[in-house]
Amino acid sequence: MTGNNEIFALTAYGLITVVIVGVLLAAAWWLGAKTGNKNKDLPYESGIIPSGSARIAQYIPFYLVAIFFIVFDVETAFILSWATVWDLLGLSGMIHISFFIVALLLGLVWVWLKGGLDWGPSKNYQFKVQSSKLPDAQPRTTNLEPRT
Secondary structure (H helix, E strand, O other): OHHHHHHHHHHHHHHHHHHHHHHHHHHHHHHOOOOOOHHHHOOOEOOEOOOOOOOOOOOHHHHHHHHHHHHHHHHHHHHHHHHHOHHHHHHHHHHHHHHHHHHHHHHHHHHHHHOOOOOOOOOOEOOOEOOOOOOOOOOEOOOOOEOO
16 A cells, blocks of 8 residues: 555656646746847847857867766766675675676777877878968978878
8 A cells, every 4th residue: 555655646746747847838938028139139248249150169189088077977986886885785796896897998998999099199180280471381280180
């Protein structure tokens, strides 16, 4: 009988949540402004009229650092939480965390072999920058364009 009460309470809670969210969305639609104009559709940047595209090309390692941080942060949380109760988990816990660490190491090796950890200048890529304002300007190289 206790199981039915818990299921009823969970169902009631879910239904009440859905109703509240629906009422709030309907109220926002009903009370919200229905008109728009050209100036309202412009992005607001501290009173400065935007010029050009807001999309700035970022160098790929910027994103890789962020992704690697998230991956290593999450794996650290899992490993540290396992380490706090390792004596209670026994051999089964040791086997599970071993598979987890091996899977992470295999992923790291795959990224390493694919070149995902090569962030510095590369022998395979170069980028030519020429300046017409400087006399005898020589092209500089970075790692953005394939060599010819």
